[in-house]
Amino acid sequence: MDTKKYVIKQISIFSENRPGRLAAIAHALGEEKINILAFSIAEANGFGVVRALVDHPEKAHDKLLSLGFNIAFTDVIAVHMKDQPGGLYEVAKILGDAGINIEYSYAYSGKEGAVLILRVDLVEEAIKKIKNSGATLLERSVFH
Amino acid sequence: MRWDPRIEEMPREDLQRMQYKLLKSLVYRLYSFSPFYHDRMKEQKVHPDDIRKLSDVQKLPFMFKRDLRDNYPDKIFTATKDELVRYHVSSGTTGKPTVVGYTQNDLNNWTTSLARGLTSAGLGRGDVIQVSYGYGLFTGGLGMHYGAERIGATVLPTSVGNTERQIELMQDLGATAIACTPSYLLHIGEVAEKMGINIKKDTLLRTGILGAEPWTEGMRNRIQEWLGIRAYDIYGTSELSGPMFTECAEQKGFHIWSDIALVEIIDPKTGESLEAEEKGELTITILQKEALPMIRYRIGDITTMEEDICACGRTHPRIQRIQGRVDDMLIIRGINVFPSQIEYALMAIPEVGEHFQIVVTRKGALDDMLVRVELNKESFSDKINDLMQVRQKLEHRLRNSLNVNVDIELVEPGSLPRFEGKSKKVIDKRSM
Numbered sequence: 001m002d003t004k005k006y007v008i009k010q011i012s013i014f015s016e017n018r019p020g021r022l023a024a025i026a027h028a029l030g031e032e033k034i035n036i037l038a039f040s041i042a043e044a045n046g047f048g049v050v051r052a053l054v055d056h057p058e059k060a061h062d063k064l065l066s067l068g069f070n071i072a073f074t075d076v077i078a079v080h081m082k083d084q085p086g087g088l089y090e091v092a093k094i095l096g097d098a099g100i101n102i103e104y105s106y107a108y109s110g111k112e113g114a115v116l117i118l119r120v121d122l123v124e125e126a127i128k129k130i131k132n133s134g135a136t137l138l139e140r141s142v143f144h
Numbered sequence: 145m146r147w148d149p150r151i152e153e154m155p156r157e158d159l160q161r162m163q164y165k166l167l168k169s170l171v172y173r174l175y176s177f178s179p180f181y182h183d184r185m186k187e188q189k190v191h192p193d194d195i196r197k198l199s200d201v202q203k204l205p206f207m208f209k210r211d212l213r214d215n216y217p218d219k220i221f222t223a224t225k226d227e228l229v230r231y232h233v234s235s236g237t238t239g240k241p242t243v244v245g246y247t248q249n250d251l252n253n254w255t256t257s258l259a260r261g262l263t264s265a266g267l268g269r270g271d272v273i274q275v276s277y278g279y280g281l282f283t284g285g286l287g288m289h290y291g292a293e294r295i296g297a298t299v300l301p302t303s304v305g306n307t308e309r310q311i312e313l314m315q316d317l318g319a320t321a322i323a324c325t326p327s328y329l330l331h332i333g334e335v336a337e338k339m340g341i342n343i344k345k346d347t348l349l350r351t352g353i354l355g356a357e358p359w360t361e362g363m364r365n366r367i368q369e370w371l372g373i374r375a376y377d378i379y380g381t382s383e384l385s386g387p388m389f390t391e392c393a394e395q396k397g398f399h400i401w402s403d404i405a406l407v408e409i410i411d412p413k414t415g416e417s418l419e420a421e422e423k424g425e426l427t428i429t430i431l432q433k434e435a436l437p438m439i440r441y442r443i444g445d446i447t448t449m450e451e452d453i454c455a456c457g458r459t460h461p462r463i464q465r466i467q468g469r470v471d472d473m474l475i476i477r478g479i480n481v482f483p484s485q486i487e488y489a490l491m492a493i494p495e496v497g498e499h500f501q502i503v504v505t506r507k508g509a510l511d512d513m514l515v516r517v518e519l520n521k522e523s524f525s526d527k528i529n530d531l532m533q534v535r536q537k538l539e540h541r542l543r544n545s546l547n548v549n550v551d552i553e554l555v556e557p558g559s560l561p562r563f564e565g566k567s568k569k570v571i572d573k574r575s576m
Contacts, residue, residue, distance in 0.1 A: 012526035014519060015556050046553045051526070068558040070524040075410050105526060121528070 003127040006137045007075050009057045009144070010117070013050040017043060017047055025050055028067055030142035034060050038078075038117055040106035051106070053078075053117065055144050075123050078143075080136035081107070081114040091116055091135060098129045112114075147263040147295065148256070151403055154460045158401040159459060165408060171204070172197050172497060173222075174437055174452060180211075180220045181439065190373055202407060202417055207441045209237060213381065215239040217243040223435040234382040235375035235480050235547060238488040244382050245435040251290070253432055254385035257404050258291025261390030264399065265322055265376045265455065272492045274466055276324035277356065277478070279303045282476065282547075283386025284356055288323045291387075297321075299322060307335045314347055321351035323387075325478040326359040326367060326375070326447040330509035333371055344372030353378050355387060356478035357511075358466050365396075365406035376409070377465060389463075394455050397462035406508075407429050407461060408440070411536075412470045420451040425470050426463060444470045450543050472570060474504060476511045479548045483569050486515060494502060495523035495534045499560045504572045511574065516553045518560055 015021040038053040041071075054060045055075065064071045077085070081087040095102060095118075103119045115138060120126045126133060130137055146152045154162075155504045159496040167495050171192045174181035185191065188205040195203070213222065213236045221228075223245060228245045246254070246307065273292040277284030285303055292299045300319055302310050311332060312321070322329060329352055336343050345351055352367060356380035367375045374570045379398045380388035384405070390396035400407050405428050410427040430438040446468040451461050474481045486500055517538065525531060535552045542550040561568045 010526075012524075012529075014524050014554075014556060016559065019555075025332060042528050044532055047531065047555075049526060049528060049531070068556065070519055070521050072524050074526040082484055 003071045003124045005139050006127045007138050010076045011060050012072050012074050015048050015050050017048050028063050032063050038108040053143050074115050074117050078138040079116045081116050083114045094133045100126045145263050147260040156459050159199050163406050168195050178222050190227045204440050212242045216240045221245050223247050232283045237484045247434040248435050255290045255294050257388045259294040264392035271297040272319045273297045274300040274319040274322040276302050287386035292390050311336045312359045315519050318348045320348050323353040325357045326354040327509045391454040391457040397464045399460045402460050404442050420450050421450050476513050476548045481546050501560050502570045506574050514551045518557045519554045
């Protein structure tokens with residue numbers, strides 16, 4: 001199985017926890033005409049990590065790097081969820097049963113239904129299990 | 145009350161004659177037996193024979209904290225291992241700490257100095273002295289402990305921390321005096337209030353021997369008024385031995401016992417001696433130190449000296465409250481912290497850059513130190529846990545090297561001020 005086409009490049013940005021930091025990131029992406037497709041902020045005491053799926057990750061990376069941001073790429077996968085009660089359970093159960101750990105995740109309401117973005121410890125393994133279970137994985141090309 | 149009336153009331157001329165003799169024999173001894181001092185005196189082109197009066201001390205070379213670092217741990221010691229009876233260790237300016245060794249005579253002189261001071265502050269047999277300075281490598285706890293025992297007081301060695309228990313014991317065992325930092329005593333007062341205990345009414349406390357950090361007359365008035373005690377300042381550093389000199393009941397500066405220490409106030413820029421009552425850098429020669437002799441040691445504290453005879457009748461000169469530093473040393477909860485120590489510790493941690501900023505505040509009565517460091521690009525991880533671990537590692541490392549708790553804030557690379565000199569590295573928001 002070609003798992004690569006399901007591996008999506010997320011950008012992760014280190015940010016201090018103070019007013020204006022998110023605006024600075026969003027402004028930089030806007031200037032480059034980069035569209036943010038999905039997005040989350042994880043916060044710890046004093047700092048945070050901004051995670052985003054964008055249409056041009058390389059361009060976003062270079063732009064933010066040139067502005068002095070700490071930025072990295074992270075591989076994530078995106079799964080279609082049924083937009084109804086139990087939708088999340090189905091996906092989480094597949095991974096739980098396979099012993100794959102979800103490090104973090106966030107969801108967004110996509111054009112064709114709810115999408116769950118997942119960062120897991122075993123990316124290839126997760127792709128195979130989800131595919132085999134019949135659930136739908138979004139391909140990288142949907143995003144960029 | 146005098147601990148040693150003969151010495152404490154000795155006419156000034158006799159004291160100075162005694163100092164001259166002690167200085168002369170000290171210089172001869174070190175010139176003969178200490179390679180460090182021998183070389184220093186040669187460099188300065190001064191021979192013991194050139195010391196012909198007390199003021200000739202000005203011909204002698206200065207000694208600095210960096211000399212202790214450069215000779216770590218014990219290269220300057222003039223006592224053999226079997227003559228040493230104790231070590232104390234304090235913070236150095238970089239990675240290596242400052243080690244002080246003591247012979248039995250050194251401990252005796254230290255204890256005697258404190259016994260005179262504590263007596264002059266009205267303490268003695270029948271007092272219960274709670275020692276809330278840290279016991280251990282820090283000189284505060286053990287120094288006060290032996291001084292208090294020497295005058296026949298009962299020692300309650302609570303050391304630092306566990307404030308509620310300290311207050312319980314203070315009450316139950318009837319402590320009449322406490323030795324700690326002034327900010328810790330304020331903290332005790334605040335915690336006591338929360339416990340429903342009024343220090344003024346519900347305890348026997350009437351004396352505070354407070355030091356190891358700078359404080360003001362305003363803070364003294366507040367402590368005295370609020371807690372119903374007399375608050376005395378105490379001065380010392382580990383290089384001198386430890387806490388050594390206290391105020392007498394007049395509360396007009398520390399009496400520096402002339403048979404123990406020869407004090408000069410110098411211009412920190414030129415090294416020239418200043419007249420009495422002129423503000424300058426405190427420079428001390430300890431006249432009878434055996435293990436780690438100190439000639440013209442430049443402590444870095446700014447103060448003035450008063451040579452008039454104190455109203456208490458003691459003839460020994462007094463130095464005033466410490467008014468500042470010649471360097472960028474900080475005092476956090478009574479512990480000396482040099483920004484260079486932080487720089488040194490950070491160099492060993494690859495996850496962060498070399499730029500840092502120190503922010504000191506007070507949380508309630510206690511000091512709080514935050515160090516802001518820039519996370520390196522290579523060390524950035526998408527996982528919050530990894531970043532938390534970097535922060536924990538930093539907190540642990542700095543705590544170990546500074547001996548004081550530090551909070552770390554990770555900031556974005558390039559966000560800290562650069563090339564703006566030392567002043568911007570430290571933001572001290574404490575007000576006293």
